[in-house]
Structures are given as C-alpha cells and as structure tokens.
Amino acid sequence: KQEVTQIPAALSVPEGENLVLNCSFTDSAIYNLQWFRQDPGKGLTSLLLIQSSQREQTSGRLNASLDKSSGRSTLYIAASQPGDSATYLCAVTQGGSEKLVFGKGTKLTVNP
Amino acid sequence: DGGITQSPKYLFRKEGQNVTLSCEQNLNHDAMYWYRQDPGQGLRLIYYSQIVNDFQKGDIAEGYSVSREKKESFPLTVTSAQKNPTAFYLCASSINALGSSYNEQFFGPGTRLTVL
Numbered sequence: 001k002q003e004v005t006q007i008p009a010a011l012s013v014p015e016g017e018n019l020v021l022n023c024s025f026t027d028s029a030i031y032n033l034q035w036f037r038q039d040p041g042k043g044l045t046s047l048l049l050i051q052s053s054q055r056e057q058t059s060g061r062l063n064a065s066l067d068k069s070s071g072r073s074t075l076y077i078a079a080s081q082p083g084d085s086a087t088y089l090c091a092v093t094q095g096g097s098e099k100l101v102f103g104k105g106t107k108l109t110v111n112p
Numbered sequence: 113d114g115g116i117t118q119s120p121k122y123l124f125r126k127e128g129q130n131v132t133l134s135c136e137q138n139l140n141h142d143a144m145y146w147y148r149q150d151p152g153q154g155l156r157l158i159y160y161s162q163i164v165n166d167f168q169k170g171d172i173a174e175g176y177s178v179s180r181e182k183k184e185s186f187p188l189t190v191t192s193a194q195k196n197p198t199a200f201y202l203c204a205s206s207i208n209a210l211g212s213s214y215n216e217q218f219f220g221p222g223t224r225l226t227v228l
Contacts, residue, residue, distance in 0.1 A: 004154070034216065043118075043202055044219040089155070093215060098143060098162060098208065099170065100217055102154035 002027045002094050006103035013080055014111050021075040021106045023090030028068045031093040034100070035064050035075050038087045047088075048075070052095075080110045115139070116220035118203050123225045125190070125197070133188045133223045135203035143208030144186035145217065148172060149200040158201075161186055162208050190225065198227045 003026045013019050023033070032051050036044040048057045048064040050073070056065040063076040077084060087107045091100040116137045125131045135144065143162045147155040157170030161180040175194025180186055186205075190197045203220040 031215065036219075041200075041222075041224070043116075043221040044204075046216055046218060049216045091155075098160065098206070098215060099157055100145075100155075102156075104152070104154045 002030075002092065002101045004090060004092060004101050004103035006088075006090055006106050008106060009104070010107040010109075012109040012111060015080060015082060017080050017110075018076070018078050019080055019108070021077070021088050021090075021108070023073040023075070023103055025071045025073075025092050025101075027094065028071050029095035030068065031095055033064075033066055033073050033090065033092045035062075035073075036089040036091065038089060038105070044089065077108075080108075082110050082112050084108060084110050116203060116205055116218060118201075118220040118223050120223060121221065123223055125225065125227050127227060128192045130189055130191050131225065133190070133201055133203075133225070135186045135188065135220060136184055137186075137203075137205045137220075138184060139205055139218065140183075141205035141207055141218075142183070143206045143215075144180070145204040145206075146170075146176075146178065146186070146188045147202045147204065149202060149222075155202065158188065197225055200224050 005024045034049045035047045050057050050066040061078040066073045087105040089105045091102040119134045145160040146158040159178040161167035177189045201223045204217045206215050206217045
C-alpha cells in the first residue's frame with residue numbers, strides 16, 4: 001500500500017528565505033506526483049505536476065523535483081513571501097490507478 | 113470562467129438525516145472525485161467516477177452514495193449510516209486519460225459539513 005510522508009509537519013521562516021519542503025513515498029510505481037497549496041478553509045490549488053518520466057518542473061519561484069528510484073520529491077520555494085503561507089500537500093498517482101494518495105501536508109508560515 | 117463549483121459552502125445536519133453535497137464542473141473533464149479531509153489527516157478518497165453512469169468506491173465509501181447522470185455533475189449523499197460525517201468535503205476532476213502520466217486533478221472550494 002502506497003504511503004506518502006511529508007516532513008516537516010510545520011515550518012516557520014523569515015520573509016526572503018529560500019526553503020525546501022520534502023515528500024517521500026513508499027512505492028516507486030507512480031504515474032505522476034502533484035504538489036498542491038491549501039489556504040485555511042479553502043480547496044486545493046494545483047501548483048506543479050511532475051510526470052514519472054520527468055525530473056523536475058518549474059513555475060515562477062517554485063521548483064519541484066522527483067527522484068522515483070529513491071521515492072522522494074522536493075518543493076523548492078525561492079525568496080519566500082508572507083503570501084506563501086499555507087499548507088502544502090504532496091500527492092502521487094499510483095500506477096494502474098487514477099487515484100491520488102496524499103501526504104498530510106507541511107504547514108508553512110512566512111513571517112514578515 | 114471554467115472551474116469546479118461546490119455548494120453549499122457550509123452545511124449543517126441533524127443526526128439521522130441524509131444530505132446531498134453538490135459538485136459541478138465546466139472543464140469538460142471525464143473523471144470526478146470526492147475526498148474527505150479531517151484535521152491532522154491526509155485527504156481520503158470516498159468515490160470516483162471515470163465516465164458518466166459509472167463510479168467506483170474509494171477507500172472510505174461506507175455511509176456515502178453518489179450518482180453520475182451527467183458529465184458535469186457528481187453529487188455526494190452523506191447518509192445516516194455514516195457514523196462520523198463532520199468533515200471538510202472536496203470534489204475534484206481530471207481529464208482522465210486512463211493510464212496517462214499527465215492526469216492533473218483540479219479541486220473545488222469544498223463544503224464543510226457539521227452534524228449537530
């Protein structure tokens with residue numbers, strides 16, 4: 001059974017700092033990996049999707065990497081801003097399925 | 113303006129009542145999904161549908177039912193059999209290229225259900 005783990009559970013940084021969020025998964029047979037952002041009481045916003053054949057994806061100040069063989073992904077946020085404060089969720093689509101398996105998220109606080 | 117809408121945003125239910133949560137999408141996506149989110153837990157899949165008139169149970173389907181009569185709509189009914197229904201419910205959709213590595217899921221704003 002696929003399990004997705006996100007470390008740390010919470011992170012607090014000063015504005016302007018570069019930071020890395022970590023995601024690990026136990027079964028490397030995945031179709032893709034998605035990173036989402038969730039603001040309190042809101043739905044999920046898709047940030048980046050990395051296909052299983054890709055190593056990384058970039059969008060603005062965000063860069064996500066994928067190492068399937070080691071079962072790891074990282075989300076790098078450059079020059080963090082208070083508006084980046086949210087919970088970041090990682091999810092994988094298991095091979096042979098359309099189902100997403102989610103981690104519990106990392107709650108990020110960027111202090112002005 | 114394309115997207116996924118869920119209604120209502122907040123819903124209160126008395127014990128023993130069935131309630132139906134609405135989910136509509138105008139993205140022309142084939143697949144739709146229902147998730148439940150509880151504090152301190154990851155999202156858990158309740159039901160999903162890959163095509164009209166077809167749906168499959170997810171990991172926590174007991175006490176829930178769905179229908180998929182139209183491509184755009186995937187309502188979720190929380191029945192009185194669901195023992196702990198208070199939660200945040202999220203609907204999602206995707207293009208559903210089966211077996212494709214590019215099958216991004218998009219989410220609605222959610223419905224918060226509280227049982228009184």
